[in-house]
Amino acid sequence: MRLLRRFAPSHGLCCGAALAGRPRHGAAPATATATRGSRGFTLIELLVAIGVMALIAILSWRGLDGMVRAQEQTRQRADDMLVLQAALGQWGTDLDALMPIANTTPLDWDGQVLRLTRRSSAVPDEGPVVVAWTRRNNAQGAGEWLRWQSPPVRTRGAWQQAWDQAAQWARTPGDAERRYEVTLMPLDSWQIFYYRGGAWSNPLSSSGTDAQATIPDGVRLQIVLPPGQALAGQLTRDWVNPVLGGGRS
Secondary structure: OHHHHHHHHHHHHHHHHHHHHOOOOOOOOHHHHHHHHOOOOOHHHHHHHHHHHHHHHHHHHHHHHHHHHHHHHHHHHHHHHHHHHHHHHHHHHHHHOEOOOOOOOOEEEOOOEEEEEEOOOOOOOOOOEEEEEEEEEOOOOOEEEEEEEOOOOOOHHHHHHHHHHHHHHHHOOOHHHHOOEEEEEEOOEEEEEEEEOOEEEOHHHOOOHHHHHOOOOEEEEEEEEOOOOOOOEEEEEEEEEOOOEOOOO
16 A cells, blocks of 8 residues: 555556656647648749740640731731732723724723723713723832723713723823822733734734724733732633623633
């Protein structure tokens, strides 16, 4: 009994000290838990994350920029194609409406300007008009295809005046001549051929009076389009006289 009483207090203090100073089995100290919970990103991790986000932003911007450029090119090509179709459509309409008048020249090509006399498209008809087509360099030095149309003519004198004014417009146009011109499209060069006697020929090589007084069986238009358009290079358009017929190449 004396031995138990002697060691009992000492044993109790040992267990209390052990319970007070040591954690239970499997439990982490409170200070370690707080330290691990408050730990954030390091500077290197932030720099890596920022670099990844910057790379993603650059790739996304390049993709969007490529899409915008492709859409712009597609739209520009569609617009150029519509302009070309409108110009060639007007060309065919003018030739379809050719109107021969006694003692006049219905169609003439001198290497620079094509002049023709055609029926008016106005309703009611106010008389024939003189139409001219030519190529001219603009202020920037680029070639352009232009069309000119006179007011309706009722007399042979008025027709002759409009015919001469069309030639002057193609060479040295003034303000009076420019009033009736329309710029159609960019153009590098162009050439005209007539279809007569079963063959194509240069109108400049057969410029006799009889040849000028008659409408050819066909007219061939060769134009060279500048690069950068919907279509580039040489383009050929044949017109066949709907009254006289004629052959195609």
